[in-house]
Amino acid sequence: MVDRPKKPSALNPVSPGLAPQAQVNITHANSRVSAVLPTGESVEILLYGATIVSWKDATGKEKLFLSQKAALDGSKAVRGGIPLVFPVFGKAPDHAATATLPQHGFARTSRWEFLGKSTSEGSGTTDGGDSSVKLDFGLSQSNLDEASKEAWPYAFGLIYSVTLGREGLMTSVVVRNEGESAWEFQVLMHTYFRINDISKVSVSGLETSSYIDKLTTPISTNTSPSSTLSISSKIDRVYTPAGGPSAPVVIAEAGKPKFSITRDNLNEVVVWNPWTDGASMADFAPADGYRNMICVEAGAVKGWQKLEAGETWEGGQIVTDVV
Template sequence: MSTPISITRHQGLEALELVAPDGARATLLLHGAHLVSWIPAGADEQLYLSPKSAFATGQAIRGGVPVIFPQFATRGPLQRHGFARGKPWQLVTAESGKDDALAVLRLSDDGATRMVWPHAFEAEISVRIAGRALEIELACENRGEAPLSFTAALHTYLRLTRIMSASLQGLSGLAYWDSARERAGTQQEDLLRLDGEMDRIYQDLKHDLTLRDDDRRVRIRQQGFADAVVWNPGEEKGDALADMPTGGWKQMLCVEAAQVLRPIELAPGESWAGMQSLELI
């Protein structure tokens, strides 16, 4: 038996407060389909959300899990990271079941999107929580009569206890593009240590990743997304961000499931889906 979840408000914006029977919790905004909180059962907050972030219609939120669609960063003619994170999404379903809580939101093309991206599409975000696990799926269907292509990411901000002792495991042997230094490279070490600005697109991710943060471990899996983006602005750029407090960069690391280096190509009627799963272990 499932119990419907009603729309409430969070920081003045429409939101869904997901609560699983085991105590896991998450907060999903209809603004941008933006997940701003994930608290696994018996644990504390796992996502970083900037206390200086604006919660306003049409504006991006700093932290949580922004939805990047249909363009990653400035790799195309659209505004940075596309338009999905600033648009209102529509509720499809939200319910708490006997084992989990689930919400699905939908974004379809409208006059404003077609002015900058002339395609008919339907995108959905599905968020499921249970126990110590979170699953986020982004799906897109081409509803038009012409092919379309896009890049996308789930721009997940993970909370850190101490940046100097944090590391990411599982990238060994992967080729990457270093966007901060504009050069290609290959990851040699098993543990990626954080020692300043980090902005890399790792390609063809094959294995799970593990965030190691003191005695905390978060397992990160993805399906459908070929790339993984690892980002931290570092001190100079982080402290220059108007929507992040001084030193806020020390409290976060973005580990993003992404499709950047090879855009998704959809023929009319075709669809695609990609998922990121997080588990506190």
């Protein structure tokens, strides 16, 4: 072979490489989407429910709690991760439009479409690689099963975006009324955070805030004290943080901040831990798993959001990994 000293650089054995890029894959027989940043952070989402089932930092440490008995085959809603609640939080027997829907609606039990990815490059980094990747998922009336269509016969469109960054995770949802009449909805990001020891956890950002205690009979409305919240028994509360959505709600463990949650257009924060009642749930494991999780859930669930024909609504959360 004749040596050509001026051959094109593209043919040189050693060529300048592309900046590191986020890797996005569709796996498990087209049922999951995963993304990994060049620095190692990762996220995994089931198309069933668009449920986030894993979020890991650059060292591979898991940030979300997922029950050992969680159904990941599309047979039922996932116990753990981040299920998306829509169009009703819990059950609302007195709200005619959603009265016949199952617990937490149909978004978490419907198969979503993966709409694609987009990335952003890091600034001021040595490698110049991708610093975030956004994954978009879509759900509309046409994706629903017949039972859900019959129970909630409204034309709608949802776009759910999951953005993985080097310092955290952002989830946002756009809701559009694609029909000719108005309808109402609720939405919630049911985030199960993984912690080491619930007895050492405190939650700040809820001080002096109004909250609904769903464990009292009848359900009561109270105002939280000025101290941080600690968990020592079963809890199921809907807070309206006094500082508003932009003020962070911080989960700390042993006095050290662990996660910080800020919200956009999501005025409520649900705090839930089943305590020992978790052992009676068929899909909750291990039985003492309540020690290693706390749900701090950003949502719009106090009252109803109303959309007229053609209108859209958007809300989201940013979870920063403080550790």
